[in-house]
Amino acid sequence: MSLHYLIDTYGCQMNEYDSALIASMLEKNGCEPTEDPNEADLFFFNTCSVREKAEESAKARISKMKFYKKRRPWIKFIVTGCMAEHLGPRLIDQVDCIDYVIGPDKYNQIPEILFKHPVIVKKHNVQERVLTGFDIEENYIGEYAKIAHPFSSYVTIQRGCNFRCSYCIVPFVRGREKYRAADDVIYEVEKASERGISEICLLGQTVNAYRNHGTDFADLLVKISEIPGIRRIRFMSPHPRFYTEKLIDVLQSVPEICPHAHIPLQSGSDAILDKMKRRYKVDDFMRILEKFRGKNPDYGLTTDIIAGFVGESDEDFEQTLAAVKEAQFDAAFMFAYSPREGTVSAQETETLSEEQKQERLARLVELQNSITLKRNKLMIGKTEEILVERPSSKDPNEWVGKTGSFKKVVFASKTAKPGDYVKCHINEVRGWTLRGTPVTE
Numbered sequence: 103m104s105l106h107y108l109i110d111t112y113g114c115q116m117n118e119y120d121s122a123l124i125a126s127m128l129e130k131n132g133c134e135p136t137e138d139p140n141e142a143d144l145f146f147f148n149t150c151s152v153r154e155k156a157e158e159s160a161k162a163r164i165s166k167m168k169f170y171k172k173r174r175p176w177i178k179f180i181v182t183g184c185m186a187e188h189l190g191p192r193l194i195d196q197v198d199c200i201d202y203v204i205g206p207d208k209y210n211q212i213p214e215i216l217f218k219h220p221v222i223v224k225k226h227n228v229q230e231r232v233l234t235g236f237d238i239e240e241n242y243i244g245e246y247a248k249i250a251h252p253f254s255s256y257v258t259i260q261r262g263c264n265f266r267c268s269y270c271i272v273p274f275v276r277g278r279e280k281y282r283a284a285d286d287v288i289y290e291v292e293k294a295s296e297r298g299i300s301e302i303c304l305l306g307q308t309v310n311a312y313r314n315h316g317t318d319f320a321d322l323l324v325k326i327s328e329i330p331g332i333r334r335i336r337f338m339s340p341h342p343r344f345y346t347e348k349l350i351d352v353l354q355s356v357p358e359i360c361p362h363a364h365i366p367l368q369s370g371s372d373a374i375l376d377k378m379k380r381r382y383k384v385d386d387f388m389r390i391l392e393k394f395r396g397k398n399p400d401y402g403l404t405t406d407i408i409a410g411f412v413g414e415s416d417e418d419f420e421q422t423l424a425a426v427k428e429a430q431f432d433a434a435f436m437f438a439y440s441p442r443e444g445t446v447s448a449q450e451t452e453t454l455s456e457e458q459k460q461e462r463l464a465r466l467v468e469l470q471n472s473i474t475l476k477r478n479k480l481m482i483g484k485t486e487e488i489l490v491e492r493p494s495s496k497d498p499n500e501w502v503g504k505t506g507s508f509k510k511v512v513f514a515s516k517t518a519k520p521g522d523y524v525k526c527h528i529n530e531v532r533g534w535t536l537r538g539t540p541v542t543e
């Protein structure tokens with residue numbers, strides 16, 4: 103009988119991709135997927151460290167799952183991802199039901215450790231159960247993520263990060279930047295396309311810094327756009343520093359590339375951006391937005407912002423609110439600052455209490471919500487192509503999908519199915535959601 107595996111994924115899309123990579127390695131070794139914890143023999147927890155809360159919730163979840171070990175003591179708990187790299191052997195002390203801790207550069211050793219030479223889990227051999235550390239050569243060449251989604255797929259093109267933003271743990275848990283060979287990326291996209299994937303999202307922490315033997319990010323986008331069957335190309339997460347003229351030109355001229363850019367602002371104060379070591383000023387940032395919106399006012403723009411960064415004064419925060427008003431983002435991911443072990447900013451004493459940080463976050467969210475609503479209302483009367491994702495949870499005759507600019511649209515249809523591209527006339531905004539009617543029916 104084959105072993106069943108279950109993967110619980112936390113954090114960003116890079117972890118989603120890695121979970122699919124691990125799934126494919128396991129299936130090559132005869133394992134089968136399951137969603138049922140009563141049936142799973144191998145439990146993977148692919149974790150995130152970006153904020154304290156992310157680690158806390160993963161640890162709580164793992165402890166809760168211990169219940170299944172009581173009934174089936176042979177099952178294994180394997181922690182992978184950023185928290186595995188961050189805490190290493192400390193994790194085994196902190197959560198007593200963990201068998202293995204495997205960092206993001208060591209996934210190739212999973213089959214070895216689980217199937218070929220499994221370490222008998224004993225209290226004293228902690229070192230043998232913890233595989234962490236970086237390998238600058240490890241790009242998982244020749245390993246491809248399992249395609250579980252019917253029409254959309256992530257493809258990692260860059261691992262690690264060479265920036266050292268003063269608040270960020272990612273460089274400490276993912277190591278230095280490395281790029282996957284363009285040929286390997288293209289091979290993966292071609293295979294995905296043959297399996298019916300029409301939307302590709304390229305991933306990296308500073309994805310637009312990609313370069314590999316003379317191929318830069320813009321060149322790679324063009325090559326991917328030429329692969330038959332690929333209709334939508336997205337990417338996460340670009341860094342404002344690498345929006346070159348050449349890249350912006352390609353983004354605006356290649357029809358397969360979606361008119362949506364996620365550009366993380368982090369703060370609207372130059373003094374804070376400097377302290378964060380972001381390497382751009384608010385003006386530089388606004389000029390990039392202007393290049394997109396100047397040509398296409400409907401261009402989708404989303405961002406990430408941190409409220410209550412260490413040393414953020416009332417005035418700095420007011421400048422963030424002003425920048426958000428000026429930028430008119432379609433949506434934003436907003437977070438309260440969380441000090442992270444090992445980072446430069448964690449060495450500084452915070453002047454804001456947790457309540458003050460949460461209060462700033464709430465004001466920011468409220469402002470952005472009003473802008474999101476305003477931007478959504480501007481879509482009324484327009485016709486948009488929607489990639490259909492799933493039936494609506496409220497009404498099975500209604501479908502949910504996204505515009506190229508990354509806006510959610512709900513519409514009624516008797517013939518639509520997931521993966522279809524449907525032209526819709528946008529009629530109204532209900533709550534925050536756009537509603538439309540198919541124009542072809």
Ligand code: SAH
Pocket residue numbers: 152153269270271272306307308339340341366368406407408437438439440441442
């Ligand atoms: N590479 C991306 C960001 C990856 S982390 C970039 O450079 O933009 C995703 C987001 O988490 C960040 O954009 C930031 O807004 C947030 N974040 C990272 N570290 C954080 C911290 N210590 N506290 C609060 N938010 C944080």
Ligand code: SF4
Pocket residue numbers: 263264265266267270271272273307308341
């Ligand atoms: Fe973190 Fe900065 Fe790297 Fe983004 S660019 S992953 S925020 S260090």
Ligand code: F3S
Pocket residue numbers: 112113114115116117149150151152183184272275276
């Ligand atoms: Fe979290 Fe690691 Fe991604 S820290 S945000 S899962 S790279």
